[in-house]
Amino acid sequence: MVAIPTAVKRLHRRRVLRGMVGGAAVSVGLPLLNCFLNGNGAALAAGGPLPTCFGTFFFGLGFNPGRWEPEAIGANYTMAPELSALAPFRDKINIYTGMQAFLDGRPNRVHDTGVQVCMHGEIARSREATPPSIDSLIGDVIGTRTRFRSIEVSSIGSSRGYSSRGRGEVNPSEVSPAALYARIFGPEFQDPNAATFTPDPLMLARKSVLSGMSEQRAALVRDLGAEDRARLDGYFTSLRELENQVSLSLQKPEPLQACTTPQTEKDPTTGTVVENVLATNKLFSGLLAHTLACGQTRVFNSIYTSALSTIRRAGSADTHHVLTHEEKADEKTGYQPETTWFNERSVEALVDLITALSNLHEGPGTLLDRTVIYVSTDTGRAAVHSLINMPLITVGSAGGRMKTGIHxxxxxxxxTRVGLTIQRALGVPTSSWGNDSNTTSAHINDVLA
Amino acid sequence: MMMSISLFKPTNDGIASFLRFVSVGVMAALLMTTASPSAIAAEASVGKPVMRRLSPEQYILTINGIFGRDIDLGGNFETEVREDGLLALGASRVSVSATGMERYDAMARAVAAQVVDPAHRDTLIPCKPASVSEPDNACARQFLAEAGRLLYRRPLTEQELQIQVDTAAAATVRLKKFYDGLGLSLAGMLGLPQFLFHMQTVEGDPANPGQYRLDAYSKASALSFLLWNSGPDGELLAAAEGGALQTPEGLARQVDRLLASPRLEDGVRAFFTDMLQMHDFSALTKDAEIYPKFTTGVAQDAREQTMRVIVDHVVTRGADYRDLFTTRRTFLTPALGAIYQVPVRPYPEKDSPNRGWQPYEFPEGDHRAGLLTQLSFVAMHSHPGRSSPTLRGKAVREIFLCQKVPDPPGNVNFEVVQDTKNTIHRTARERLDAHAREPMCKGCHKLVDPIGLALENFDSAGGFRTSENGAAIDTKGEIDGVKYEDALGLAKAVHDSPAATACLVKRVHAYTTGRKTTPADNEWIKRLQDGFIADGYKIPALLRRIATDEMLYRVARPQTEAANPATTLFAQTTAQ
Structure with missing residues (x-):
């Protein structure tokens, strides 16, 4: 079930509980929302177009080679059978075929190497040498002025994720939609469309606590070796982000037309049974859409199934991963039938995310229009862990910065060419991305607007 | 409630003596501007200082130890990373992510709010403010210095303390509530690296000029986290403060005290939870349709069963580590009884100290004995709906024998391995035999399958069976030249394997030092292994050996000083 927007905005519990305690209330009356729409009805924030958003969507084990690629190149192609559920969105997405990750003679760490190249642009030589993931690079440019630098979710129940600030420090994923709801829309949420705004004295106090913590950096890192110093620098970067979060809560947020507070939802049954994972993905998709629409973050990472996907049907011992290796191919079609069924569920999960973003209207368009989602996986052919012909998809045009509807x-x-293209579309100042044979300095001209 | 007021002693004196101590450290450092050749040679066998992030269990035990067991932490923790088989090594490599910071911050505020709430403040805060709506710096200082000493595992420097007092005052003015302001300052301390990381401090070793050692507080922490999985208590800090901990007798006295404490159980549990990779157990699920008896409760009980057996065997009975592989003693709940096919009476006294756990001894000749036949092992190293001789064999080699089994090559055809509907290959052995005929697969499967196949009498959920798909299961196997008939034979082989005891010592060493073992450690490890054998394979004796070994507290020349010989303040991270 998608999180349903409530017609009536909830009162902030904080306001009810704390009221005016301890601080001079600043009440700011807001005019009607229509005042923030320009002549064409396009939604504006702070006098300019609404900001772009970036997300990643990861699904494990790829697709069947030969069954997902469109035949025609360019625009107006016909969707191939495995991606048929994406047909209604053809003009909002791009499909990339014939792209590969290069090993340069290094071992293929199965189900891991492909993810590294898609997310980090390279196969890192060590954990510490791992560069930041693509969402981090983009977050540095578009994500520094929001309450959350990025939001990570995983529908498969593992808090491990593929987003990283570098040095192999993985940003943990939220696995519970209810917990994500509490984190975003709990008591600390500032509704951008609230009629009044009162800075919370508690937040003011917390701000000075956090700056007292930051002050101690110099004394703490002074005598550390380089590696531990880098680790504490990571800590203090995270602390600054928390300070930023608190500071932002003290400013009156810009109104955002599509922002409504979703209803709380109970978590679906956890576990690896496909119906539950899809239900979790759908809840997360709805929550992520509301989170973006309410300006709480501009960057997200959503994992439907992990690289070594353990998703399975109820009552079956065979996981998607086991099936890719062990299932007999159907003699007539040449494809493994159960594996193919799971691949199609991955497409269904992506459709649920796209739908959630398309359902939030902002002026004449939708939230999807100002977003770009980078869809990647770990392998081009799971049965043999191939890194050739890795399926990649982008969804959305990032506010017209990317052309769509293209194969x-x-x-x-x-x-890495796809990742570089997105980075350029979103204003990341970089001349190239990746290393060794995975390096590229050439974005894809056909899709960069 | 665990907290006792006696933990809080006036610390004005403590800070003063700490500062004196710092100046002694600096003086000692000033005297040692050149290192002798022998000192440089000695450095080759010692490690750098290690900065470990608190594990979730350490965080919980520390908070419960200082503020009482009724403090509810809520929230969740940063993801842990396993390196070289141990989360304890990953802890020396990780930082704090933005999401992790949010989580720590939320937990810190939740804990602090409880400490200062009306239900706790009278016991936990040693003074009363002059006014509940205004700052009281003297009272704030007293509380923050005392709590801070336990949280930072050393006295706060004056500068650190002043920041916390100022923070409390500023927040009190803002909120017009003394306790809320104090709580926010406490929350700040709970979020700082001084608490979240074990930060080691290095000083010159007066007995060995040119060499370096951990300072007394870092030593106290190292001891306490090893043996109690928590920060030092007041007595241990006092031993550090008074200098006794830097003498061999003082160190031995504290080690013996910690070993004799009931809290040793926390330390032993933490080590084995890490070594046996039990953290991963929380994510363990079995298919509910295939294994209806295997519920989340059973999974929790299975993990607890193994921990109870280990603590009973290693700590309570002080028995031989090797016998963990063959012991018939265990503990069961009714839910586990259903899978072990042992009738267990329903919980007689639900609130008894045993919380429904009952000791049980499998009869002689039973097919269950030792860790390898426990649910926690066979269920964890299986697929959700099917056993896996390969995963189990790999786990025996990697967890208990410290032998790394290579990952499978990327381009393998597995189609025949576990096609359970295959009418020709009905058992796992037949399927694996067919698969292992592939030359590229053969080498590794030879290493692991004969181990795992011995455990094939236990299905994915740990239930006993003698056949698969109507074909009898053959449990014969071989490990490193020792042949056996079944799981009990395998257990005996591991029990007798010198590799298993050597591995245990290696794991204890890495877990204790928090860093990767290097060839320079070989001599030290060999010494520990010889001691372990001489002690009759007793874990507490091994812990005592490593905890009283001066090697543990020796550290390499601090990097910053090496880089800049003029720097002498290296002696104290905290010296201001």
């Missing part, structure tokens, strides 16, 4: 064929180009 691009890469002729064995590195997968």
């Amino acid at each position: 691009y064929h890469g002729n064995s180009d590195p997968v």
